[in-house]
Amino acid sequence: MMLPTKVHIREVGPRDGLQNEPIWLKTKEKQTWINMLTAAHLPYIEVTSFVHPDWVPALRDAKELAASLNKKNDITYAALIPNEIGLTHFFEANLDEGAMFISSSETHNKKNMNQSIHETLSVIKQMTAELKAEGLKTRAYISTVFGCPYEKQVSMDEVLRLTDRLLSYDIDEISLGDTIGEAHPLQVERRLDILLERFPADKIALHFHDTKGMGLANVYTALKVGITKFDSSTGGLGGCPYAPGSSGNVATEDVVHMLKKMGIETNIDFPALIKAAEWIEMKVDRTLPSHCLRAFHSHTTS
Template identity: 50%
Template structure:
C-alpha cells in the first residue's frame, strides 16, 4: 500500500452540504460555522455558490456570507461560479478561488444545469478566463465519474474528454465525483489507473458520497492510487437533488480520523473540527450521519 505523509482535505459542506437543505440556515449561523471551520486548521473551505438564488435558495445569501466571514491567513475561501453573472458576483465578493462544475454523463448534465456537455464548455471557459484574468485559481468538479443515475455506467474515455477540456481552459485541479455513491474500491483503482496515464495524479481530487457506506474504502483506494486531495463535508452533509437516494457526502471528520490514525497528517485539529460539526448540526436541528459525530454525542 502506498501511503502519503500528508493529505489535503477540502471542506465543501457550506456549499455542497447546505445547497439541498430544506431548512434555511441563517446567515449568522453560516458565518459562525465557517469561522469555526477556519480555526480548525483547514486550508480550504468552499463557502457558497453564486448560482441564481431561485435555483438554490439555501445559498441565496452568498454575497453577505462572504462579506461577514473572518478570513484566516493560509485558508482559501472558494465558491461555485456557474456563469458570467455569477462571475460578477464572485469578483465583487473577493472570492479566493472559482469552482466550475459539470458532469461526465450528458443526461445528468442536462438535468443539473440544463445544457449538454458540449454546450457547457463555452460557459465554463468564459468563467475560467475571467477568473484567471482577475488572478483567481479555478478548480473543476466533474460529477457522475463512477456512474450516472440516468445513463448508468460512464466510460472512462468520456471522463478523460471532459477532464482534457477543463484542463485546457486553465483549471488547475479536477475533483472527481461519485455523485450517487455507486463506486467501489476496485472500480476507483481501475478508473484512476486510466486517468493518471494521461494526467498527473496531483491534478486530481476525489469527492465521494457515502450512500452505500463505501466512501472511506474508496478513499483508501484513492490514496493507494496516488491521490492526496479529498473533498469532505462536515457531518456527512449533502447529496445530489437529481440523483435519488444519493444523500450524504463523505463526512470530513470521519476522513480526518482515518487519515490521522493511519499516520497521515491533515494539519487539522480534530476536536476543533468536531466542535464546528456539532454547531452546524444544532443549527440544522437534525442529527447528521457522520460516525465520529455520533460517537461524540453517544448516538447510534
C-alpha cells in the same frame, strides 16, 4: 505500497452540504459555522455558490455571506460559479478560488445546468480565462464519474475527454465526483489507474459520497494510487438536488480521523472539527451520518 505523508482536505459543507437542506440557516449562522471551520484549520472551505436563488434557495444569501466572512490568510475560501452572472458576483465577493461544474452524463448535465456538455464547456473555458486574468485559482467538478442516476454508467472515454479538455483550459484542479454514492473500491482503482496514466495525480481530487457506506474505503483506495486531495463535508452533510438518492458526502471528521490513525498529516484540529460538526448537526436539527460524531456523542454521554 507507498501512502502519502500529507493529505489536503477540501471542506465543501457550507455549499454542497447545505444546498439540499430544507431548513434555512441564517447568514450569521453560516458565518458562525465557517468561523468554526476556520478555527479547526480547514485549509480550504467552499463557502457558497453564486447560483440563482430559484435553483438553490438554501444559498440565496451568497453575496451577503461572502461579504461577511472573517477570512484568514492561510485558508482558501472558494465558491461555486455556475455561469457568467455568477462570475460577476464572485468577483465582487473577493474570494480566493472559483469552482465550476460539469457532468460527464449528458442527461445529468442538462438537468443540473440546463444545457448540453458542449455548451457548459464553452462557458467554463470563458470563465476560467477571466479568473486566470485576475490571478485567481480555478477548480472544476466533473460529476457522475462513477455512476449516474439517469444513464447509470458513464464511459471512461467521456471522463478522460472532459478531464483533458478542462486541463487544457489551465484549470488548476479537477474534482471527480461520485455523485450518487455508487463507487466501490475496485471501480475507483480501475478508473484512477486509467486516469493517472494520462494526468498527474496532483491535478486530481476525489469527491466521494457515503450514501451506501463505502466513502472511506474509496478514499483509502485513492490514497494507495497517490491521490492526496479529497472533498468532504462536516457531519456528512450533502447531496445533489438533481441526483436522486445522493445523500451524504463523506464526513470530514471521518476522513481526518482515518488519516490520523494511518499517520497521514492534515494539520486539521480534530477536536475543533468535532465541535463544528456538533454545531451544524444541532442547526439542521437531524442526526447526521458522521461516524465520529456518533462516537463523540457516545463518549461524552456514557
